[in-house]
Amino acid sequence: MEEKNTMMDFLDEIEKSMERIYKGDLLKGTVISVNEETVLVNINYISDGIIRREGMTEDFEYREGDVIPVIVLDPHDAEGNVVLTHREAEELDGWEDLEEAxxxxxxxxxxxxxxxxxxxxxxxxxxxxxxxxxxxxxxxxxxxxxxxxxxxxxxxxxxxxxxxxxxxxxxxxxSAERDQQKKQLMKELQAGEMRQGVVTKLMKFGAFVDLGGAEGLIHLDDLAWHRVNDPSEVVSEGDQVTVYVANIEHKTGKISLVLKNVDEDPWKGVADYYKVGDYVEAKVVRLLDFGAFVEVEEGVEGLVHISEISSDRVRKPSDVLKVGDAVQAVILKVDEENKKMSLSIKEAEGQVHDDVELVTEESSATLGDLFGDKFKDFFKK
Missing domain, CATH: 2.40.50.140 (Nucleic acid-binding proteins)
Structure with a gap:
């Protein structure tokens, strides 16, 4: 029975090979051999087909055993070859694929x-x-x-x-891939953890960072402890950064990030170091209609209200001050928890004498140095 089936299969193959082929026929063929100039293809015909260089598809990798579509250019050329083209057949199949897709x-x-x-x-x-x-x-x-x-x-x-x-x-x-990544990230992301990201876009109000599926925003104030006027002062697009996840709004998908080191908060211990009534040297960093912000030390700023700028009437802070001015002021209020300080320039007018010690960064490099000296004095007693 097996021999009979084998014989029938053989006869079927012979019958198929005897079927006529015509110019323009679209066939499927199996690659037999490949070289730089020709590709030999088995098309189940009495003779194999040949694809010459001009009929090959550019950048296509022809491999023995692969089944490819071909079009008959000449069923019997002067040399007796069946000349095929793969380039045009590939294009026809391509159009079919594209329409289906x-x-x-x-x-x-x-x-x-x-x-x-x-x-x-x-x-x-x-x-x-x-x-x-x-x-x-x-x-x-x-x-x-x-x-x-x-x-x-x-x-x-x-x-x-x-x-x-x-x-x-x-x-x-x-976009579809990022939607899936974002869903997974939002499940895993937790406030208070550190994450690696890439800066994708700079805006006037901050920098956007891609966390791998979702973007978070570093607000201008959270880029550094010192005043930042433009995010480009700190980061550039494409920068790899390590950020602190400050807040996650799952309903809106908004993620708030912090780039500055949260463990190096310059406001820590400020209430112990700066006291109400202290005279300080400060630098004007920003002018607004209601007053001037001054930097007491890097990362620590306070507000001099317009009414505290001068004993004379001041219509606009910019009439008497400019950014970069060095001023002397008296501390009126310190709110370490909310990172706020109120100062008065007019209170210091004419009241700072040589015998009055100004509280400045130079007068004591660190809080540790300050309290360290006090402990030394204590142990000397």
């Missing part, structure tokens, strides 16, 4: 060939496609040429075979 939203792999006006050109199975700059990534892409030669996973955004127009989107794939 457009309907089903299936993902495909396309290779970017070059940067063009408004985006990049790409190919999928020898079909020319276009990826607009706005669909190349979920982030703004400044250098389109950086994508040339890359193979991207994409979806078909628009398809019109008659007009030979195919628009692809990498952004849709990235």
């Amino acid at each position: 457009f309907k089903s939203k299936k993902r495909l792999l396309a290779k970017v060939t070059a940067a063009v006006k408004g985006g990049v050109s790409a190919t999928y199975r020898n079909v020319s496609c276009f990826i607009p700059a706005s669909l190349l990534s979920y982030r703004y892409v400044e250098d389109l040429s950086a994508f040339a030669g890359k193979t991207l996973e994409v979806v078909v955004e628009d398809f019109d075979r008659e007009k030979k127009r195919v628009v692809l989107s990498r952004k849709a794939v990235e």
